[in-house]
Each structure stands twice: as C-alpha cells, then as structure tokens.
Amino acid sequence: MIYILFSDLSIGTIKSICNCGKCKERGQVEIFIDELNGEYKDCIKFSDLFDKREVIAISENLEALKEMQPIINNSGNTVAIFLQQKLLEE
Numbered sequence: 001m002i003y004i005l006f007s008d009l010s011i012g013t014i015k016s017i018c019n020c021g022k023c024k025e026r027g028q029v030e031i032f033i034d035e036l037n038g039e040y041k042d043c044i045k046f047s048d049l050f051d052k053r054e055v056i057a058i059s060e061n062l063e064a065l066k067e068m069q070p071i072i073n074n075s076g077n078t079v080a081i082f083l084q085q086k087l088l089e090e
C-alpha cells in the first residue's frame with residue numbers, strides 16, 4: 001500500500017490508477033484515492049503527486065506519515081518540504 005499525506009493533513013491511500021481513453025487524451029493518468037477506512041476520498045492527477053500545495057509526502061509507511069501530521073501542523077510548510085525530501089531519499 002502507498003499512503004499519501006495531503007496538504008490538509010489528511011491521509012489517503014492509492015486505490016487504483018486509471019489510464020483510460022480520456023486519460024490518454026489528456027496525457028496524464030488519474031489516481032483514485034481512498035480514505036484509510038476504504039471509502040472513496042478523491043481523484044487526483046498524476047502531477048498533483050509532485051505538487052507541494054496538494055501533497056506533502058508519499059510513503060509505504062503509514063506510521064511515519066501519522067507521525068508527521070502534528071509536526072507539520074505545528075511548524076508550517078518549510079518543515080513539510082524538508083520532511084518530504086528526507087522521506088524520498090530513504
């Protein structure tokens with residue numbers, strides 16, 4: 001499972017990736033996001049994954065993302081970006 005920490009500090013998981021005709025037309029796949037309880041949460045563009053205004057961090061480690069929530073909440077954006085870079089290095 002791949003988990004995503006969004007900029008609103010919610011956490012979702014990647015349910016599926018769509019590459020239908022419409023996506024091919026757009027030249028960009030769609031990513032369907034579920035809540036952690038399995039309910040539909042959102043559908044985002046592939047490029048949103050790399051937009052720091054949308055996504056703070058991506059990880060297979062849900063606990064790590066949960067630990068980041070209060071840190072980011074208390075410290076703002078600079079720290080979030082720092083943590084994201086650190087996460088991607090690992």
Ligand SMILES: [Zn+2]
Pocket residue numbers: 018019020021022023030
């Ligand atoms: Zn599609």
